[in-house]
Amino acid sequence: MVGAAAPLGLKAVQVSIVTPDARRIVDAVDLSVEPGERLAIVGPNGAGKTSLLRLFFGRLKPDTGQILLGCRDLAGISLTERARLIAVVGQNDVPDLRLTVADYVGLGRIPHRGRLGAGADREIVERALERLGLGAWTGRRLQTLSGGERQRAAIARALAQQPSILILDEPTNHLDPRARADMLEAARRLGITVVAVLHDLASVSAFADRVAVMQGGRLVAHDTPATALDPKIVRHVFAMDCFPFTNPETGRSLLVFDTPAPAGSKVARAPAP
Numbered sequence: 001m002v003g004a005a006a007p008l009g010l011k012a013v014q015v016s017i018v019t020p021d022a023r024r025i026v027d028a029v030d031l032s033v034e035p036g037e038r039l040a041i042v043g044p045n046g047a048g049k050t051s052l053l054r055l056f057f058g059r060l061k062p063d064t065g066q067i068l069l070g071c072r073d074l075a076g077i078s079l080t081e082r083a084r085l086i087a088v089v090g091q092n093d094v095p096d097l098r099l100t101v102a103d104y105v106g107l108g109r110i111p112h113r114g115r116l117g118a119g120a121d122r123e124i125v126e127r128a129l130e131r132l133g134l135g136a137w138t139g140r141r142l143q144t145l146s147g148g149e150r151q152r153a154a155i156a157r158a159l160a161q162q163p164s165i166l167i168l169d170e171p172t173n174h175l176d177p178r179a180r181a182d183m184l185e186a187a188r189r190l191g192i193t194v195v196a197v198l199h200d201l202a203s204v205s206a207f208a209d210r211v212a213v214m215q216g217g218r219l220v221a222h223d224t225p226a227t228a229l230d231p232k233i234v235r236h237v238f239a240m241d242c243f244p245f246t247n248p249e250t251g252r253s254l255l256v257f258d259t260p261a262p263a264g265s266k267v268a269r270a271p272a273p
């Protein structure tokens, strides 16, 4: 893609957010994301995932600690430069629904306006639309799209921004299982740094190089998906059972989740063939 940006790393150094009533919703988190790495942040509701994500793109300032973008303190980087380097797709992005898909995706070029010229900007927007399978819908207004289709347009807008880092807050909201897999695969193939809050734990291992597990504002695990989503950690953090499983056709490692059986209950097992 024209002038695609080089990936950058991100680092949280002992970051905390303390509410006025003294709750530590992010509590002394140290977390590094290498350039080009895909990090999934998981945890139960209220664990502090979105708050940590907001620290990473400067929407929130840490009460203590520091966010580093590459080797630079995020606090010292101008809003314009941040907008060039970091693209964000949030949970509640509410664009003007009268925009056409092409105009909406074109908003991603605003931080770069005047740098490459209108022709190159248009080409970048067209590529982003094609990459998300939106090429035939450029003239449709957002108000005519389903929630999942709008989500794809939001990802295309972020791609058109040609960021060094893509930040996704629950990007698979509204998406059906196939669209969810396709979206995460598209994010996987970008070759840039991606930090995503994901609720669907089953999607994590196909997408992420590393997983950060949060609970009560703290980072309780940070490792490869197989290690961070170890059944003991999953039971402790999510109160769910987790069963590793290998797809016999592809050899891919998958995780299957289930609610634990009530204490004392006996499950009848099928007799062995």
Ligand SMILES: Nc1ncnc2c1ncn2[C@@H]1O[C@H](COP(=O)(O)OP(=O)(O)OP(=O)(O)O)[C@@H](O)[C@H]1O
Pocket: 019, 025, 043, 044, 045, 046, 047, 048, 049, 050, 051, 052
């Ligand atoms: N501005 C704020 N003032 C006070 N408390 C807040 C504020 N923002 C978030 N919180 C609280 O901080 C905690 C963490 O919120 P956050 O949105 O980061 O969690 P989360 O892990 O992303 O949750 P979810 O999975 O439900 O989206 C929650 O208890 C939330 O109510």
